[in-house]
Amino acid sequence: MGGKRRKPPAGRSSPTIRDVARRAGVSPGTVSNVLIGVRGVRPDSRLSVMKAAEALGYKSNHMASSLRRGHTRTIGVVVPDLSNEFFSGLVTHWEAQAAKAGYEILVVSSGDDPDIESHRIQSLIARRVDGLLIAAARDDFGAAPGFPVTLPPAVLVDRASGHKRFDTVSSDNVAAGYEGTSHLIKLGHRDIACLTSADSHVHLRDRVRGYRKALKDNGLSGRERLVVGGRSVDACQIAIERQFRRPARPTAIFATTFFSTLGAIKAIHALDIALPKDISLVAFEHSDWMTVFQPYLTAVAQRRDELAANSWSVLMDRIASPHATFRHLKIPITLSIRESARPVSN
Amino acid sequence: MGGKRRKPPAGRSSPTIRDVARRAGVSPGTVSNVLIGVRGVRPDSRLSVMKAAEALGYKSNHMASSLRRGHTRTIGVVVPDLSNEFFSGLVTHWEAQAAKAGYEILVVSSGDDPDIESHRIQSLIARRVDGLLIAAARDDFGAAPGFPVTLPPAVLVDRASGHKRFDTVSSDNVAAGYEGTSHLIKLGHRDIACLTSADSHVHLRDRVRGYRKALKDNGLSGRERLVVGGRSVDACQIAIERQFRRPARPTAIFATTFFSTLGAIKAIHALDIALPKDISLVAFEHSDWMTVFQPYLTAVAQRRDELAANSWSVLMDRIASPHATFRHLKIPITLSIRESARPVSN
DNA sequence: GCCAGTTCGTAAATCGTTTTACCACGGGCG
DNA sequence: CGCCCGTGGTAAAACGATTTACGAACTGGC
Numbered sequence: 057m058g059g060k061r062r063k064p065p066a067g068r069s070s071p072t073i074r075d076v077a078r079r080a081g082v083s084p085g086t087v088s089n090v091l092i093g094v095r096g097v098r099p100d101s102r103l104s105v106m107k108a109a110e111a112l113g114y115k116s117n118h119m120a121s122s123l124r125r126g127h128t129r130t131i132g133v134v135v136p137d138l139s140n141e142f143f144s145g146l147v148t149h150w151e152a153q154a155a156k157a158g159y160e161i162l163v164v165s166s167g168d169d170p171d172i173e174s175h176r177i178q179s180l181i182a183r184r185v186d187g188l189l190i191a192a193a194r195d196d197f198g199a200a201p202g203f204p205v206t207l208p209p210a211v212l213v214d215r216a217s218g219h220k221r222f223d224t225v226s227s228d229n230v231a232a233g234y235e236g237t238s239h240l241i242k243l244g245h246r247d248i249a250c251l252t253s254a255d256s257h258v259h260l261r262d263r264v265r266g267y268r269k270a271l272k273d274n275g276l277s278g279r280e281r282l283v284v285g286g287r288s289v290d291a292c293q294i295a296i297e298r299q300f301r302r303p304a305r306p307t308a309i310f311a312t313t314f315f316s317t318l319g320a321i322k323a324i325h326a327l328d329i330a331l332p333k334d335i336s337l338v339a340f341e342h343s344d345w346m347t348v349f350q351p352y353l354t355a356v357a358q359r360r361d362e363l364a365a366n367s368w369s370v371l372m373d374r375i376a377s378p379h380a381t382f383r384h385l386k387i388p389i390t391l392s393i394r395e396s397a398r399p400v401s402n
Numbered sequence: 403m404g405g406k407r408r409k410p411p412a413g414r415s416s417p418t419i420r421d422v423a424r425r426a427g428v429s430p431g432t433v434s435n436v437l438i439g440v441r442g443v444r445p446d447s448r449l450s451v452m453k454a455a456e457a458l459g460y461k462s463n464h465m466a467s468s469l470r471r472g473h474t475r476t477i478g479v480v481v482p483d484l485s486n487e488f489f490s491g492l493v494t495h496w497e498a499q500a501a502k503a504g505y506e507i508l509v510v511s512s513g514d515d516p517d518i519e520s521h522r523i524q525s526l527i528a529r530r531v532d533g534l535l536i537a538a539a540r541d542d543f544g545a546a547p548g549f550p551v552t553l554p555p556a557v558l559v560d561r562a563s564g565h566k567r568f569d570t571v572s573s574d575n576v577a578a579g580y581e582g583t584s585h586l587i588k589l590g591h592r593d594i595a596c597l598t599s600a601d602s603h604v605h606l607r608d609r610v611r612g613y614r615k616a617l618k619d620n621g622l623s624g625r626e627r628l629v630v631g632g633r634s635v636d637a638c639q640i641a642i643e644r645q646f647r648r649p650a651r652p653t654a655i656f657a658t659t660f661f662s663t664l665g666a667i668k669a670i671h672a673l674d675i676a677l678p679k680d681i682s683l684v685a686f687e688h689s690d691w692m693t694v695f696q697p698y699l700t701a702v703a704q705r706r707d708e709l710a711a712n713s714w715s716v717l718m719d720r721i722a723s724p725h726a727t728f729r730h731l732k733i734p735i736t737l738s739i740r741e742s743a744r745p746v747s748n
Numbered sequence: 749g750c751c752a753g754t755t756c757g758t759a760a761a762t763c764g765t766t767t768t769a770c771c772a773c774g775g776g777c778g
Numbered sequence: 779c780g781c782c783c784g785t786g787g788t789a790a791a792a793c794g795a796t797t798t799a800c801g802a803a804c805t806g807g808c
Contacts, residue, residue, distance in 0.1 A: 069472075070530070070552075072764055083788050088766060095767095098786065113551055118528040119465040119474070120764035123793050126415075128465070137494070144490040151484070151511060160525060163509050165497060179506060182464040184416070205459050206416075289691070321694045345635070348664045349694075350671050418794055429758045434796055441797095444756065466794035469763050 071112040080108035091116065122184070131161050131371065132180035132208075134190040136168040141343055142314065142360070143191060146213070149364030150189060157372070159186075168193045170200055178204060187371045192216045195258050209374040213367045215259055218384050223374055225367040227358045228386040229259045233266020235391045236310050236338045236356045241274050244400035245308040245336060249281045249299055251292060251316040263312040263340075281306055285316050292319025293326065300327055307335060307400050314341035321349070336397040351395035362387045417458040426454035437462065468530070477507050477717065478526035478554075480536040482514040487689055488660065488706070489537060492559070495710030496535060503718070505532075514539045520549055527554065533717045538562045541604050555720040559713045561605055564730050569720055571713040573704045574732040575605045579612020581737045582656050582684045582702045587620050590746035591654040591682060595627045597642055597662040609658040609686075627652055631662050638665025639672065646673055653681060653746050660687035667695070682743040697741035708733045 077084040082101050089095045090105040097105070108114075122128040133150060135143040147163055154161045162185060166173035173193045180188065181204060188210035190197070195216045198207075212219050217226040233250075240248050250267040252260055264282065271277055283299050285292030292315060299306070300323065311317040317339040321331075329335050332351055339346075342355035366385050373380065423430045428447050435441045436451040443451075454460075468474040479496060481489040493509055500507045508531060512519035519539045526534065527550060534556035536543070541562045544553075558565050563572040579596075586594050596613040598606055610628060617623055629645050631638030638661055645652070646669065657663040663685040667677075675681050678697055685692075688701035712731050719726070 070527075073766095074764080084765080085767080085789080086787065089786090092766085096786065101787085115524065115528050115550070117469070117530060117764050118525075119469045119530060120793090121766075123463070123465045123469060123795090124764080124766045126793075138484075138490050138497070139487065139494045141485065141487060141490075144484050144487075148483070148485045148511065160510075164506075165494065178461065179464075181416075182461050184463060184465060204461070289693075318691055318694045325694075325696050345664055348635075348667045348671075419796095420794075430795075431759080431797080432757060435756090438796085442756065447757085463794055466763090467796075469765090470794085470796045472763075 070117070071114050072117070073114070075112055076105065076108045076114050079112065080104040127186050128184050129159050130183070130185045131159055132177070132183070132185035132188045133161050133163045134173060134176060134180070134188065134192075135163070135165050136191055136193060138163065138165045142341060142358070145343075145360045146191070146364050149361055150368060153364060153368040157368075161189075166193050170194050174200060174203055177207070181208065184208075187211075187375050189213055189367055189371060195219070197222070209371065209378060211367050211371045211374060213363065215257060217258055217262070217386070221382070223370050223383050223385075225363060225370055225385040225387065226259060227363065227389050229262035229389075230266040230269070231386075232340075232356045232358075232389040233263035233268075233310075233312060234270045235266070235389065236312075236340075237267045237270035238274075239354070239391060239393070240308045240310060240336060240338060240397060241270060241276070243308075243336065243397060246276060246279060246400075247281065247304070247306040248279070248308045248310055249283055249296070249306040250310050250312060251283045251285055251296055251320055252312045253285055253287050253292065253316050255284060260313065267310060267312070285319055287315065289315050289318045289322065292316040293322040294319075296320050296323040297327060300329075305335075308337070308397065309335065310338045311340050317341065317353075317355075332396050332398040333401070336400070338397050342392060354394045354397040355392050357390045357392060359387055359390060416463070417460050418463070419460070421458055422451065422454045422460050425458065426450040473532050474530050475505050476529070476531045477505055478523070478529070478531035478534045479507050479509045480519060480522060480526070480534065480538075481509070481511050482537055482539060484509065484511045488687060488704070491689075491706045492537070492710050495707055496714060499710060499714040503714075507535075512539050516540050516546055520546060523553070524550060530554075533557075533721050535559055535713055535717060541565075543568070555717065555724060557713050557717045557720060559709065561603060563604055563608070563732070567728070569716050569729050569731075571709060571716055571731040571733065572605060573709065573735050575608035575735075576612040576615070577732075578686075578702045578704075578735040579609035579614075579656075579658060580616045581612070581735065582658075582686075583613045583616035584620075585700070585737060585739070586654045586656060586682060586684060586743060587616060587622070589654075589682065589743060592622060592625060592746075593627065593650070593652040594625070594654045594656055595629055595642070595645055595652040596656050596658060597629045597631055597638060597666055598658045599631055599633050599638065599662050601630060606658065613656060613658070631665055633661065635661050635664045635668065638662040639668040640665075642666050642669040643673060646675075651681075654683070654743065655681065656684045657686050663687065663699075663701075678742050678744040679747070682746070684743050688738060700740045700743040701738050703736045703738060705733055705736060 073084045073087050077087045087105050090097050090102050133147060138144055150161055164176040166176055170193045185208055187208055190210055191213050192215045197216050210222055212222045212224045214226050217224045252264055255261050271280060283295050285295040309320050311320045324331050331337055339353040339355040342353060342357045346353055370383055419430045419433050423433045433451050435443050436448050479493060484490055496507055510522040512522055516539045531554055533554055536556055537559050538561045543562050556568055558568045558570045560572050563570045596610060598610055601607050629641050631641040655666050657666045666683060670677050677683060685699040685701040688699060688703045692699060716729055
């Protein structure tokens with residue numbers, strides 16, 4: 057109470073390794089060797105250290121430790137939007153991977169804005185993460201002028217597939233477009249609207265490329281009906297409604313994004329068309345709760361677990377050998393055939 | 403190449419404050435003062451430091467800095483499941499709050515398992531977070547034997563409302579149950595099934611308490627029909643289907659959780675009952691994409707933004723004054739009246 | 749011209765841990 | 779008995795930033 061305060065709060069700050077050492081009657085070095093050490097320690101000192109640490113509730117200071125060791129065993133994760141179930145699912149998988157490998161992850165979101173993304177990455181660098189998993193805001197990731205020149209080992213996931221200066225892991229989006237469209241063609245559809253949110257990213261354009269390729273391979277090149285809806289559900293709904301007010305209606309819709317899927321469903325309701333009797337739908341990015349829809353949606357889905365597992369191991373490889381040549385992985389997609397796409401009626 | 407390696411990787415590790423100092427021809431102390439310092443620095447040295455830092459791409463080492471300063475300006479966030487849209491939404495709000503206040507957040511998920519939760523919290527403590535925001539796995543949070551005795555300032559959010567040893571911020575779940583039920587009663591319903599996932603948590607029990615209170619206040623005490631479905635959508639569906647196969651069907655369902663809402667919808671489909679003509683439904687936890695349902699769901703919703711903002715500021719207060727008495731905030735809920743609940747038909 | 753006061757720079761201590769260098773002790777062996 | 783080596787302990791030097799203590803240079807007032 058009356059004592060002079062030299063140390064900042066002087067309060068009950070966490071016990072240090074020195075406190076443990078004092079209580080156990082050994083040196084800090086020995087404590088360190090007991091807790092994580094490579095060197096042998098006599099059983100009796102080991103025991104007394106364990107007891108002292110337990111009694112004081114000692115928790116190693118991660119910052120001091122990784123300052124000394126030169127690595128943090130932490131991976132930074134950058135996603136556009138954590139509220140988006142696709143990304144939060146990925147993050148959950150990564151978290152499990154990390155736990156298995158003795159790592160921890162540090163999650164930040166960019167709001168799909170390259171400036172915020174850059175700032176968040178700066179702060180991950182300041183925290184000296186050992187690696188980065190990034191779902192980039194733009195395909196030209198890292199091209200902005202203020203961007204940090206040197207990054208820790210990084211892997212681009214989902215977006216910016218095939219980037220020149222990074223490893224990339226993403227779904228095979230061309231196949232996604234191709235298989236979704238082909239399924240409808242096999243069912244006899246010849247007028248298929250392809251609904252997409254935007255053409256700003258290569259992964260979105262790839263899905264449309266797959267759609268085009270499927271038409272072409274089946275001699276339907278002239279029948280392209282591309283609808284670019286926009287980033288919101290409502291915009292997609294409006295776009296598809298406009299398309300369907302025209303005289304010659306498509307008999308099927310292939311929605312190439314999650315949001316455009318929702319937009320298509322709302323439009324079908326609003327137009328009072330019967331799904332799947334009057335129109336077929338192939339949806340995108342089916343997630344568990346979508347099973348509440350009737351009819352069950354035939355859908356193209358990404359394999360989030362594979363995406364997460366592969367990107368994780370590519371990152372680990374990159375950390376192990378920083379100078380290896382870049383890899384570009386494409387993860388196959390899944391087409392789940394359910395009830396929303398039916399043979400064309402005529 | 404031929405040189406002897408003394409320092410670990412000897413590679414191009416990040417530049418330190420000493421490197422900047424050397425390049426600028428000043429001491430490290432001066433560099434520190436330029437970058438964050440409280441003390442004045444002459445304009446010319448300031449300039450040369452800025453230039454040197456810029457040229458080297460210097461990024462302050464967050465670990466070294468917070469080791470010295472004694473705080474991290476980091477808040478640990480613990481949620482049961484990041485894939486759950488409710489929690490990922492909360493996290494997104496917190497991230498924004500943190501950015502505004504010059505903090506960063508460190509997110510971990512517990513999988514609703516108290517052991518994992520405890521481990522994750524240990525590692526947040528090792529990282530010396532300045533505070534914790536916790537959606538606890540159990541109402542008796544912190545009671546397990548191995549649990550750390552001293553925690554940084556912490557606020558329990560959503561779950562474990564009214565905990566003895568922590569501040570808590572949660573929705574007014576009794577009101578949620580009361581208002582949802584009252585709405586149905588006002589529409590003339592007298593046989594109302596209350597569907598819940600479990601009775602394991604106080605926030606779930608509170609919703610049922612609200613349901614009971616509403617019945618009682620309207621002289622319907624004898625008409626209680628509680629259906630405890632279970633944690634999965636399917637279990638809820640089965641439970642409600644069983645209930646509806648009995649002779650006297652309820653005329654309305656009040657779903658007190660998100661999962662049970664989905665289960666109820668699936669059951670209604672499966673039983674081939676018309677919503678809202680033959681049965682009324684008050685849903686829980688409406689989120690944006692739920693607008694794709696037809697009819698639009700009348701729903702009780704939690705105010706995630708309020709929840710996040712209030713818990714954040716309670717935590718900041720707690721950090722500022724560690725010895726203040728505990729506060730227990732209840733955030734009002736919202737009842738959105740749409741189309742799925744109609745006056746009872748007879 | 750001298751003294752007090754301000755400004756600004758540097759050296760060194762510090763945060764808590766890991767790791768290196770060094771030393772004491774004892775056992776085995778020639 | 780003398781030497782070598784393995785074991786296990788300690789002190790001290792890192793890691794990179796912040797902050798304290800001190801001192802040099804300059805200013806201004808008398």
